Amino acid sequence: MIKNKTGKFISNVYLIAMLIFMYLPIIYMCVFSFNSSRSLTRWTGFSTQWYERLFSDYTIGEAVYYTVLVALLATIFSTIIGTITAIGLSKSRYVIREIITNINDLPMMNPDIVTAIGMMLLFASLGLEKGFMTMLIAHITFCTPYVILNVMPKLRGLDPNIAEAAMDLGATPFQALIQVIVPQIAPGIMSGALIAFTMSIDDFVISYFVTGNGVKNISILVYSMSKRLNPTINALSTIMVSIVTIVLVLINVVPVINAKMKNKKISEEGNY
Amino acid sequence: MRELIQFRNIVKEFDGQLVLKGINLDICENEFVTLLGPSGCGKTTLLRILGGFIEQTEGEVYFDGIEISNVPPYKREINTVFQRYALFPHMNVFDNIAFGLNIKKENKDVIKQKVTKMLKLVGLEGYENRAVTQMSGGQQQRVAIARALVNEPMVLLLDEPLGALDLKLRKEMQVELKKIQKEVGITFIYVTHDQEEALTMSDKIVVLNEGEIQQIGSATDIYNEPENEFVAKFIGxxxxxxxxxxxxxxxxxxxxxxxxxxxxxxxxxxxxxxxxxxxxxxxxxxxxxxxxxxxxxxxxxxxxxxxxxxxxxxxxxxxxxxxxxxxxxxxxxxxxxxxxxxxxxxx
The missing domain is CATH 2.40.50.140 (Nucleic acid-binding proteins)
Structure with missing residues (x-):
């Protein structure tokens, strides 16, 4: 008994230490975004001036706009491309499927800097002007493998007759795809899209090499600002952390609530 | 009786291997036909050719006098009950059964009426809102049958539908399937490797082995007058x-x-x-x-x-x-x- 208790105590301490280690820097940053002075180490009092500055700063606003726009577009395109590719692969022959999935894994293991320089050289040799379009293309490219990787296992678990059953009941192949296949692999598509979105939002290396024409995302902007310490970065980061936290909470809580509502409905209707 | 389906010299090759070696078979209206044979004899392949899921290498399939080899499955007046049911797990019982009618954009009231009638036919009244994943094998089987029959096809294909059920349930479903077939009065084409199942339900049994028809006849014909050693050994x-x-x-x-x-x-x-x-x-x-x-x-x-x-x-x-x-x-x-x-x- 005593051994168990000490064991539990140690594991709790370990867990708390881990959490502190991971979250203390973030909390520290959040707290200092409300500091009244410029100092990043000495607390001088509460103020929201850095938030005010953030919202009045045009370059920051523009960077946020580009970051979100690129992330949304890259997520949409890479999710569509990745899902279609995964479905195609699941129906192709074993050898082709193995080759393509291995090629698909390569860019994820490759260091970002290699991909970045490769992309930069490619765009230069094609004579494309660096800017918003090149950044978007690059983001779609490095996001797609993550979608494929997330959708493939869901397809493997699918009943092989299910698409046939839909077509047997009069659905065209497209209807079968939309009404039967997609709803069942939806969790895989969703997690693929979420990973694509986060990969795109926090990408620095690749974006830095392929953008131009004054188009900057948040990472590039923060990098250029970090030489002159400025708490507006703290404010911006705090807002991003809050958004991510809210989104994550929603993603995890909404399905639980939905399931509960559904169960309640069934048990109510079941009483006849 | 009118001949509804005619297979003419059907040959099917998979990677250089002959699975069907020239099948000629006529199936009449309102018949309960069983394709019987050991695994790998080509019975499921023949069924899938009729369903439109695979294409024969040679030969023709006539449905109601018309060659249908180039008709996609969703345009054939044939519905299938699949081996492992292939129900749509993200839909409840009602939506599973209504799937075909929804695709045809039928009126909501008509759909409700037809689905209710089907649920009654298969003995699942009151299960409309149940998730199909929460049902037993036998119940899922019934949903699969209702989902196929609600479209009022001319032919129902059943691919070893009772294979996953236990003995007692299987016997019950055999009787029930025969009853349902009489009630709806359409052609059932049933694939099985279980000779007893074939003898119990069929009007006509087609014994297949290694891609060839060994014998066609009624249950008593096949049992009492087997045409060759294979049929004699396989049946009883x-x-x-x-x-x-x-x-x-x-x-x-x-x-x-x-x-x-x-x-x-x-x-x-x-x-x-x-x-x-x-x-x-x-x-x-x-x-x-x-x-x-x-x-x-x-x-x-x-x-x-x-x-x-x-x-x-x-x-x-x-x-x-x-x-x-x-x-x-x-x-x-x-x-x-x-x-x-x-x-x-x-x-």
């Missing part, structure tokens, strides 16, 4: 003995001449002789047509399975009478119990 249990047909109604085996009811063979033609184990009686040694010793006895529930060792071959006997190992017995049977078949062509 049998003793198969080499013999020689002297002339009509006279056959020799075990160095003895027997009277039989078969005719139309060449004189002195070598033949296979089938005697079903239940047709052999164990009698006293002196009364028997063949003498032997009881080699082993197995209790099978309804009857005993007794192996009798004779001078030539061991014979299997099914009897309700008790015997004992080592006992000298006589075996006796009637002329009509002897069934003579031509030797199978050597492969």
């Amino acid at each position: 249990e049998s003793n198969i003995i080499d013999g020689i047909m002297l002339d009509d109604y006279r056959v020799v085996f075990f160095d003895k001449e027997f009277e039989c009811v078969d005719y139309g063979f060449h004189d002195n033609e070598p033949v296979d002789i089938v005697i079903r184990p239940e047709d052999i009686d164990i009698v006293d040694v002196e009364k028997g047509m063949i003498k032997g010793t009881v080699k082993s006895i197995l209790f099978k529930g309804v009857h005993y399975e007794i192996m009798v060792e004779t001078e030539h071959e061991d014979l299997k006997v099914h009897t309700t009478d008790v015997s004992e190992v080592g006992k000298e017995v006589g075996l006796s049977f009637f002329p009509e119990d002897i069934h003579v078949m031509s030797k199978m062509a050597a492969y």
Whole structure:
């Protein structure tokens, strides 16, 4: 008994230490975004001036706009491309499927800097002007493998007759795809899209090499600002952390609530 | 009866391997037809060609007089009950059954009415909102049947639908399927490897082996008059003995001449002789047509399975009478119990 208790105590301490280690820097940053002075180490009092500055700063606003726009577009395109590719692969022959999935894994293991320089050289040799379009293309490219990787296992678990059953009941192949296949692999598509979105939002290396024409995302902007310490970065980061936290909470809580509502409905209707 | 489906010289090749070797088969309206054969005999392949999921290498399929090889599955008036049901797990029972009607954009009230009628037919009233993943195998089976039948197809294809159910449930569903078929009055094409299932339900049984039709006939035809050794062995249990047909109604085996009811063979033609184990009686040694010793006895529930060792071959006997190992017995049977078949062509 005593051994168990000490064991539990140690594991709790370990867990708390881990959490502190991971979250203390973030909390520290959040707290200092409300500091009244410029100092990043000495607390001088509460103020929201850095938030005010953030919202009045045009370059920051523009960077946020580009970051979100690129992330949304890259997520949409890479999710569509990745899902279609995964479905195609699941129906192709074993050898082709193995080759393509291995090629698909390569860019994820490759260091970002290699991909970045490769992309930069490619765009230069094609004579494309660096800017918003090149950044978007690059983001779609490095996001797609993550979608494929997330959708493939869901397809493997699918009943092989299910698409046939839909077509047997009069659905065209497209209807079968939309009404039967997609709803069942939806969790895989969703997690693929979420990973694509986060990969795109926090990408620095690749974006830095392929953008131009004054188009900057948040990472590039923060990098250029970090030489002159400025708490507006703290404010911006705090807002991003809050958004991510809210989104994550929603993603995890909404399905639980939905399931509960559904169960309640069934048990109510079941009483006849 | 009108011929609804005609297979003409269907050949199917998978990676250089012939799965179907020229199938010719006619299926009539309102028939319960079973494609029976061991696994790998091509029965499911034939069904999938009819459903439109794979294309034959050679040959034609006529449906209601029209060649349908180029018609996609969603335009065929055929519905299928799949081996592992293939229900849509993200939909409840109602939406599963209504799927085909929703695709056809039928009126909501009509859909509700038709689905309710189907649920009643398969005995699942009140299960509309149940998730299909929370149902037992037997219930899922019923949903799959309702989902197919609600579209009012001319033909229902069933691909080993009872394979995953336990024995008792399987027997219940056999009776029920036959009942449903009579009620809706359409053609059922049923694929199975279970000979008992085939005998219980079918109007017509098509015995397949290695991509070829071995015999087509009613349950009694196939059981009592198997056309060759394969059919005799596959349907029920049998003793198969080499013999020689002297002339009509006279056959020799075990160095003895027997009277039989078969005719139309060449004189002195070598033949296979089938005697079903239940047709052999164990009698006293002196009364028997063949003498032997009881080699082993197995209790099978309804009857005993007794192996009798004779001078030539061991014979299997099914009897309700008790015997004992080592006992000298006589075996006796009637002329009509002897069934003579031509030797199978050597492969």
